[in-house]
Amino acid sequence: MSIEKSKKVNKEIYKKIYAEIKKYNTIYLVRHIGPDPDAVASQIALKDSILETFPTKKVYAVGSSVSKFKYIGKLDKVNNFDYNKSLVITLDVPNMSRVDGLDLNNFKNIIKIDHHPFVEKFNDLEYIDEEACSTCEMLVDLINNTKLKMTSHIAKTLFIGIISDSNRFLFNPCTDRVLFKVADLVKKYKLNMQSIYEEIYSRPMSEVRLMGYIASNLKVTKNKFAYIILENDIVSSFNADASSASNMVNEFNNIEDFIVWMFVSKDQKNDLFKINLRSRGPIINELATKYNGGGHKFSSGARVKTKEELNDIIYDLDQLCYEYLKEKNKN
Numbered sequence: 001m002s003i004e005k006s007k008k009v010n011k012e013i014y015k016k017i018y019a020e021i022k023k024y025n026t027i028y029l030v031r032h033i034g035p036d037p038d039a040v041a042s043q044i045a046l047k048d049s050i051l052e053t054f055p056t057k058k059v060y061a062v063g064s065s066v067s068k069f070k071y072i073g074k075l076d077k078v079n080n081f082d083y084n085k086s087l088v089i090t091l092d093v094p095n096m097s098r099v100d101g102l103d104l105n106n107f108k109n110i111i112k113i114d115h116h117p118f119v120e121k122f123n124d125l126e127y128i129d130e131e132a133c134s135t136c137e138m139l140v141d142l143i144n145n146t147k148l149k150m151t152s153h154i155a156k157t158l159f160i161g162i163i164s165d166s167n168r169f170l171f172n173p174c175t176d177r178v179l180f181k182v183a184d185l186v187k188k189y190k191l192n193m194q195s196i197y198e199e200i201y202s203r204p205m206s207e208v209r210l211m212g213y214i215a216s217n218l219k220v221t222k223n224k225f226a227y228i229i230l231e232n233d234i235v236s237s238f239n240a241d242a243s244s245a246s247n248m249v250n251e252f253n254n255i256e257d258f259i260v261w262m263f264v265s266k267d268q269k270n271d272l273f274k275i276n277l278r279s280r281g282p283i284i285n286e287l288a289t290k291y292n293g294g295g296h297k298f299s300s301g302a303r304v305k306t307k308e309e310l311n312d313i314i315y316d317l318d319q320l321c322y323e324y325l326k327e328k329n330k331n
């Protein structure tokens with residue numbers, strides 16, 4: 001069975017990560033800015049598992065909290081970091097500039113666990129699996145292959161991350177491996193999928209109304225590129241906040257009329273435009289990197305400061321779609 005094969009490939013790295021976790025008394029778990037459920041769930045699940053295994057360790061899940069994801073677990077406020085004698089584990093983030101809550105440059109001991117395409121090296125110990133649908137899937141492997149403990153609560157948290165990042169096994173990569181792993185979790189820990197789905201998917205009517213607004217106002221170019229700039233006063237008139245509005249980008253998949261779509265929201269606090277990008281064809285993460293972002297091939301984010309830069313990325317994405325369709329029509 002392929003689930004067995006994948007275990008063999010990574011055996012060494014599991015051992016190494018476990019040995020490091022065992023060695024350090026203080027451990028910080030971090031993930032990317034603008035978190036999603038996989039990022040938060042991987043922090044919470046790994047924290048719980050380490051504490052379950054080593055109850056006297058000090059483990060902190062660091063980074064700004066999002067009220068929408070409070071059901072996954074609580075994040076920790078850390079005022080004084082122990083830079084020298086601690087271990088940092090980065091989860092679900094491939095580039096240093098997108099790590100939330102601490103500056104990796106200040107730390108000596110870092111482990112990376114991530115399923116994004118490689119961007120830059122953090123340290124020597126890096127566990128990267130681009131074939132995994134989520135960081136939570138990788139943690140299932142880590143826990144199952146070491147003495148780290150699993151409980152039904154940890155299994156539930158990991159399930160939330162896997163389900164969210166794969167959009168219930170809709171997005172690529174989704175392999176038979178992950179289906180076996182999830183089935184195993186559901187069976188062994190008696191997870192109640194229906195009640196977990198309710199936690200993940202229930203939402204206020206105001207959000208659905210905002211979706212209606214977006215659907216009516218999305219601009220679609222002749223090159224099949226769609227975009228919308230969500231002004232804060234409009235978003236708040238629907239009783240939503242800017243970040244949950246731009247997260248609705250996931251709801252607009254599989255629409256025949258466009259292949260790349262972009263939702264822009266204004267981050268008032270940091271005075272910048274936050275860009276959420278999705279694609280059903282053209283590879284978008286390289287372009288996103290050019291605009292202070294990055295991510296997966298077909299799902300990326302970016303941040304720009306000015307209206308000019310915003311116009312530039314709109315132009316570039318439209319061109320990208322144009323080139324993609326031209327190439328596709330040739331074949």
Ligand SMILES: [Mn+2]
Binds near residue numbers: 038115133134135165
């Ligand atoms: Mn992820």
